[in-house]
Amino acid sequence: MKKLDERTAANMDVALEQVCRVLPHGGDHEIRKRVAKKLLHSARHGVTTLGDFMTIARTALSEISLKKSA
Numbered sequence: 001m002k003k004l005d006e007r008t009a010a011n012m013d014v015a016l017e018q019v020c021r022v023l024p025h026g027g028d029h030e031i032r033k034r035v036a037k038k039l040l041h042s043a044r045h046g047v048t049t050l051g052d053f054m055t056i057a058r059t060a061l062s063e064i065s066l067k068k069s070a
Helices: 006-020 029-044 050-069
Strands: none
Touching (some): 006 029, 006 050
């Protein structure tokens, strides 16, 4: 497994916190875990910027919301 540098890890953390901020109480553990997994997968495949992580986190949250409403 490729070790993430501090900046990448910080960008992932900021993206997770910002995107989950719209959820009641910042989202439950399961939702946050699913979004975090998407972020981690992306980081392992070369994504490092906050902007890209924000997009990925928003998309993941939208997918989760669609599955819950279906």
